[in-house]
Amino acid sequence: MSNAPVVAAVDGSEHSLQSLEWARTAALRHGTGLVVAHVLPDSVQLYAARRSSLADASQPDAYADPVGDRIRALLAQAPALPDEVRYESLEGSVPDALRMVGEGARMLVMGSRGHSGFATLLLGSNSHAVAATAACPVVVVPHAARTAGAASEPPAGRVVLGLHAAETPDDVLDFAFAEAAAWGTTVQVVSAYAIPPAPTTIMDSPFQVIPPEGLADEGDAVPAEREMLRSQTERLGPFRARWPDVSVEQAAVPGDPAERLVTASRSAALVVVGRHHPRRKVGSLTIGSVAHAVLHHAHGPVAVVPTLPDAS
Template identity: 35%
Template structure:
């Protein structure tokens, strides 16, 4: 089944940035673009009853603007008689990726996901991309953080290569080891203070990454693939790797969590709040606990 790139549209500047990113991505990958808008109010307080006609007009206007900028793109629209959270999670499950806007970024606060973005990221069965207005996606690398190798890592690598190939970009596979607890320190654990022990541990991590990437090198021989093994705090090192020339940062979210949990994992949370590029969060199941 060919899935579209689906994007939530609500008329905000952040949504407009997400729609434009999704349109370019759909064009690059030869996929359709599906615009969705949910019109049922999620407010805890009873306000003005929303008008589905307003949603239809909004979608029609956004579709006209997209088609004017991307005349070769197949664009469809869908008005959802649901709350944004429920509707977007449902539509994400039928999408190649779900694209959402974010309410800006500051050095302190980072991305502001709002009441909709976080639950969609936390519960979607498909990848979700967060885009903010003014985001920089012109880099020449797709950076992917690999904590769990094997099938879990393959889920992230699949999206990374699918995004890199039409861009002519490299894939930078980052594996951080050591688990330094502080974002501001790099002290070695006692068992690694010995230089030989450190070198041995680093060699094992590098070998594991090389082995995991070998099938991808064979499948995509024309895509530059960079093995990037680092010691330190996973979130900090991944953000550092993505700060140079990332067009997209790909991180994982374990699905082995409570259905009511809003947690997306510390690394994904840091990426969503502080990465300068769009961030793709890929759900995966980690076997063996």
């Protein structure tokens, strides 16, 4: 994985060009290659298939690829490039083609919407499909309308890790720490716990009780928070040892985990979440509820890290 390339999915839209820039800098940070992947439009794929089947020598050998021309021109003006940059034109459906090119990649970076998306959509169908099924981590870079409320200089932000200490697979933590090391920034670990109901909500419900861990004591934190921080510390131990130069901030907060991560995304360089609940069957096309909500509403880039078969 150390030499695996960063893959940028482009279609010529402004959203995809923004994700290309994110992928270029990611490849430079990790000292790896960059693969720029463009899935050819259906019309071009049909033309290529027709020419091949008819063997019509009167037709030109090559077809116009304005997206490829634009990408090469943009990269030629970039301030710095990875040592290896490769452009690939792909055939097939967008999700299938990107899943294939992403196999073995360090990460696959794509925009939240492409040319075919409606302006009102928060996340395009292709981005969702790839994030839900790719074999590598998928970083989705949101469009400008969603980053309007984010920090003006996101690279200065933390890498925010959504953690369920007992259930988040190691691959998710590994990715977050590796990214923080590459950014030269902090990992902020966020875990959320349910808020117990207020006494007024149980007056007419005699069989509903507030558990002891939900009650405050003499300390600065409720027992539920202290226990969650203790679980975090225990779980993070091996990763702190593996990444000693990465500073860690821990937060145990009440409320909905997705809401907390979306709020943290305003000032984060990257939010990292696991794709599925680990008890869900690997290969499921349904993305986890937290990952789904964060992908749709985060104000900055989100990395969705898959659960590998040996972690399920």
